[in-house]
Amino acid sequence: MATVTEAPPLAPQPENKPPRRRGRLVPYWLLLPGILWLLVFFALPMVYQASTSVQTGSLEEGFKVTWHFQTYWNALSDYWPQFLRSVLYAGAATILCLLLGYPLAYLIAFRAGRWRNVVLILVIAPFFTSFLIRTLAWKTILADGGPVVGALNTLHVLDVTNWLGFTAGDRVLATPLAVVCGLTYNFLPFMILPLYTSLERIDGRLHEAAGDLYAKPFTTFRKVTFPLSMPGVVSGTLLTFIPASGDYVNADLLGSTDTRMVGNVIQTQFLRILDYPTAAALSFILMAAILILVTLYIRKSGTEDLV
């Protein structure tokens, strides 16, 4: 027996070898250029932004660090509706993405058969077409006299959404519904792909076993499939919610001044009004809010090993 246990394993791991002086520096040389890039162009800008947010001054006179934390308070009290809207719209889009994306991911993973790759291509291909062009196409689809708005009116859907405050009058464009529709559309692939990856890993025999134990299809889904797809659900919701909450393209192209999100405010402050301290403060608050929400969410869903 001893010979068996003492025999060298088939794959001696590299770190079991006596470390060579030269070899030990290899990982650092590999990391150096990329990490330096991220430190200089990702981490350092955050420091600059933090310092900008506590400056006062104007473009003509120049900005000075005055530790003016009032900017944060002003930004929050002036723009809390836009913050709230960002969270609501992004949240609604995330839920819609999950509801719409799950059946398609399930279809690709279990039911598509030899069509699997074709459907996958159709999900990925829009990535390579400009998303701005596709978002503009929604203007045509949701046009006032168009078939979609007509059908929604006939089905009295718009009566309900009017009552909920998502639409106004008989139109969809320039209302929250259009913005949420655009956000859902834009980030749907980011939900479908992680869902598909985690569904595909599920052993099909588990479904058979559940069936053998007299579970109805829905019970099988609730007790077997869905829990096993949780990693996909968590990463899909994060990949949808985070970019959606900072997006300003949909709110700008499909919405109106009443649907402005925090991204729109940051963009205007930075690029048009040139009020850098306020813009920096807003962007810092958004970042902090996202990081807190994401941390809480990951804690709650118990998949910390995911990231």
Add this chain to the structure above:
Amino acid sequence: MAFVRWFKRNLVVIAGLVTLGYLLLPNVIVTVFSFNKPKGRFNYEWQQFSTDAWRDPCGVADMCGSLSLSLQIAVWATLGATVLGTMIAFALVRYRFRARGAVNSLIFLPMAMPEVVMAASLLTLFLNLGAQLGFWTILIAHIMFCLSFVVTAVKARVMSMDPRLEQAAQDLYAGPVQTFLRVTLPIAAPGIAAGALLAFALSFDDFIITNFNAGSTVTFPMFVWGSAQRGTPVQINVIGTAMFVVAVLFVLVGMVIGNRRNRQKA
């Protein structure tokens, strides 16, 4: 009754196909409206069938210039991000070293940050340094945000690699360079290719970060953005349709090659 049973059994398929329709509807509209002859500056309403735009895709001032600029930036950004990202991925998977956790979080953070935050903070850096906004600042920004995605894609592939293959090569007296070029690189290639493809698509299509850091330079997404305010030429839809077709063909060809290779192995 039979219909209801059929409907119930295929509910998932039906719902999935509805979603697929939702995903592809804008592409259909873009294609249809590339054959439109609009009245006025905007191309939102159907007027009349015409192939004018297809015969003269570059007939709009500055559009094809912005397209070629976007392609150039995407190629360089892909090269930069893929080389840097692959190096990081190898270091993370193959070596244990101090600060590994810190490096992992530094890679993860750009993906967990709304784009507008990164865009705005990078702009404050460039403004403070007095950098001239344009081609170089766009390229720097694109390499930065593509990097994490490349690392993730390559890491996944390298992790599933058997280290014994490299040891076998070394046992057969292959030097480190030879081992890397003839064993490691070919096995990691699909992951690197996936990362590069992702980087290309992300860079080519990026609007938010470019919008902040481009100055007066106009990439293709920025041209489309501007045209939403000034008037959208039909040619934009022609380019959109062409990109979709090229992407589908590209992936199809890639898959056919992949299948053939797998069959040869088997």
